[in-house]
Amino acid sequence: MxxxxxxxxxxxxxxxxxxxxxxxxxxxxxxxxxxxxxxxxxxxxxxxxxxxxxxxxxxxxxxxxxxAAAEIRGRHELLAAFLREVVGVSPQTAERDGCRIEHYLSEETMERIKALAGEALSRKGPAGEGE
Ligand SMILES: [Zn+2]
Incomplete structure (x- = not known):
């Protein structure tokens, strides 16, 4: 597509x-x-x-x-989380850039990003804690 x-x-x-x-x-x-x-x-x-x-x-x-839409939105969420939590950009930039690159990445790259974003999020602990 x-x-x-x-x-x-x-x-x-x-x-x-x-x-x-x-x-x-x-x-x-x-x-x-x-x-x-x-x-x-x-x-x-x-x-x-x-x-x-x-x-x-x-x-x-x-x-x-x-x-298909759910798949794309899943990639969007994941990329936004990766850019925010791992790359460390602002939430607005993470949203915007995530939505741009979500259409281009291979499955292999997405799998790695998923692993890295998962690690970063689990280090941060449950939402609402810390900050
Ligand atoms: Zn998007």
Missing amino acids: TESLEMYLETISLLHDRMRIARVTDIAAELGVSKPSVHAALHELERRGLARHEHYGEVHLSAEGRE
Whole structure:
């Protein structure tokens, strides 16, 4: 899947969580792109059986689309934690950079990052302790 299609899947899934609904206008606003761009991406997602686009503008993910989105969001969380806890950048930078590189890393690299982030987080102890 291309980086941009992954971004769309991630965004649709986030909007569903945040607002219980994902509409073409919301997706366009969230990604800062035009509605025609959203339509083009949605047709591609539809062709792959990942999303369904209703004529009134609502977008739904198929089971397969939800699974793919969860995978991408998992990578996002992990990379953000790694950049924050191991690399030591600010939470905002960790979020932004994590979301950019999440589309490019190999499984091998992700596995190592997972191990390192896991170590760093376990050293820190349960959330809320220390600081
Ligand atoms: Zn992301």
